[in-house]
Amino acid sequence: MSLEALTSVTEAEKAAKDTIAAAQLQSRQILSDANKAGEAALKAAVAEAESKLSQLRDKAAEKSHTDSAALREQLEQQKEELRKKAESRLEEAAALIVERIVKN
Numbered sequence: 001m002s003l004e005a006l007t008s009v010t011e012a013e014k015a016a017k018d019t020i021a022a023a024q025l026q027s028r029q030i031l032s033d034a035n036k037a038g039e040a041a042l043k044a045a046v047a048e049a050e051s052k053l054s055q056l057r058d059k060a061a062e063k064s065h066t067d068s069a070a071l072r073e074q075l076e077q078q079k080e081e082l083r084k085k086a087e088s089r090l091e092e093a094a095a096l097i098v099e100r101i102v103k104n
Helices: 003-103
Strands: none
Touching: none
């Protein structure tokens, strides 16, 4: 082989090695960037999920408080109705007791 051919082959091999090295470096950089982007996206998704969960908990607590207040009011009304019925029957019961005592 002539010196020129050997020089050409050597230069071609060096160029190929340089190209391979550059491609490997670029692929590592792309992989690193993709990992960073993936981690950032994951952190953002977790933060958004935590925020939504917090909002849902707040809404559930508020609804629970509202529902319990409504139930408490309903039970107070029922209690008052029962108390009034009992008071009206108390007079009837007292009259019945007096009547039975007088008859005996």
